[in-house]
Amino acid sequence: MSGKSKVVVIRHIGDEALGIIQANPNIDLVLWKEDTQAPRSWILENIKGASGILVVMGEPVTRELVDAAGPSLKVVSTMSVGYEHVDQPLLAQHKIRLGFTPDVLTEAVADITVMLAFMASRNVGETLVIVQEGKWSTVPWSPFLFTGPQLSISGPSNPSARTRLTAGFLGFGRIAQATLHRLIAFGVTDVLFTARSDSSKVSQEILDKYPTLHSVKQASNDELAAGSDVVFVLTPGGKETYHLVGEEFLKKMKSNAVLVNTARGTCVDSDALAKALKEKWIWAAGLDVVEGEPNISADHPLVKEPRAVILPHIGSATTETRVGMATRAARNVVAGVLGEKMEAEVDLSRFKSTV
């Protein structure tokens, strides 16, 4: 083992990704082989003297872990787009690099974001169960049975249809823009979005890109709530966006609007949303994330709301995307160990001044 760098991988992330690490003659791979996450004790034991560690979402990268590794640790590579589980100032202090896997999952999450908007508006939560329980024949066709708001433009063949459709984006990063790209084809005519800084240039770029759009406007949270037919929560998590969507926001939304959250559960106040659905402040909600997940019981207030459609955080769960994330994480850890450029590295320089 002398002269070789040790890389610890805390769970089996697929042969393709592991092969990338194993292919490097200067690296010894230490892998937790079972199809579970490695126990913390195993990690702390095996990370001694490691040059790199590859972790997944939810495994805390803390002082305990960094101390256990010792001064050899050069890189932490997380197979995730978020890195809330990593103590970034600590890594900065020890000059340990941090790799992550953004971008790869953009399209998979955008797909499910659009899907959830339609599942919510079209009463899929309720209607799927009717078929599953063998009750289809008990709900005879009637003109307005199971009708919800249409999140597309019907065109001139239907004079009763709306001619404008506004999509609101809380956060307007890559996933939001990939979601918008899809919605243009459904006939969205207007866009509202929030952003931290002035984004008039972004607005103009989007308008230029999609000639069918009537307007693209940076908005306040209030304006966005009031003006949108469908609101997408696509902000980062954390303190700044904690309960961004609460009673105040929900009360300002249109009564036939739909809320979709495919970002972080903490962005939406679950109790407020359950109340909004029960009291019909809004039409429905589609959620891939819920605050406190995965500890969401059958009597959780949102689970009990028929107009809430909830998926267990499967936004990036396509084979292609997960292989893409795993292989990127593998390439990142190898690059970090070798001191090369990573495909995606978190800029920790802002923490260095505080040391």
Added chain:
Amino acid sequence: MSGKSKVVVIRHIGDEALGIIQANPNIDLVLWKEDTQAPRSWILENIKGASGILVVMGEPVTRELVDAAGPSLKVVSTMSVGYEHVDQPLLAQHKIRLGFTPDVLTEAVADITVMLAFMASRNVGETLVIVQEGKWSTVPWSPFLFTGPQLSISGPSNPSARTRLTAGFLGFGRIAQATLHRLIAFGVTDVLFTARSDSSKVSQEILDKYPTLHSVKQASNDELAAGSDVVFVLTPGGKETYHLVGEEFLKKMKSNAVLVNTARGTCVDSDALAKALKEKWIWAAGLDVVEGEPNISADHPLVKEPRAVILPHIGSATTETRVGMATRAARNVVAGVLGEKMEAEVDLSRFKSTV
């Protein structure tokens, strides 16, 4: 009542549509007011001497009904895009016009067609239930948990992703083309479709319309089954398409492909599809229609398949679309009674030569 034309409406189709009929001073509206379909006996009794009748899907327009109406009957207006429930040769023989409501529902059905493709590929049937039953915490994250094939293109950020994605359309009418319009935004690169006659002109038009497409090709059923990553059944119903998708077709499909049927239940052999899912000939299926609906019990072979996502025929169930269909049916019946041009009339001339 003398001098006025009687129009019978067999169920309450909303105030907006009924208002169109009531607004005409030369028409007497006879309406079954309850929120159910009128009993046949009520229809047969009230249709005597009527000039027009407005029916909904599933109400048989037969010799019995036409005879009960008598020679005054000028028009049958059905609030539906299909008219299998109407005896067309009989109407042609009696010079009774037939109005219907196509086009209006195109966008609503295209929306749900796309939604079902993603619900099937992304394991929504299985995952929704996990949350509903409070079992989210029992399925801890793992790299490939609930992963399905991605029905979108991931782009250069993911070298593991596919770069071509083929959508196959059995039938390439308005709904199919509206579905394709949406899928272009998800990155579909190639199109296969079936059509009764040579459609090279259509292929070229589609290619010209969507510059991101690599190919658009009219195909045989076999070619389409073998070449498509997602197959959409969007043909008319009836004898010609009965069990169009059966064992033979399903065996030729790719093992990670998805089947979507939002057309007619009879187009797909349910037993064959259940077998295909159980034996993993294909990945999953999304269905808005099932042969024999609505008599689909909880132990129906497709209901029992976790990879079959089944909705109770809600393709056109948006408020806007149903109001649009109802008002179009109302305008059709008024136009028929007055001898004016209808918005959408079935051409019955092909039946006249047989009289």
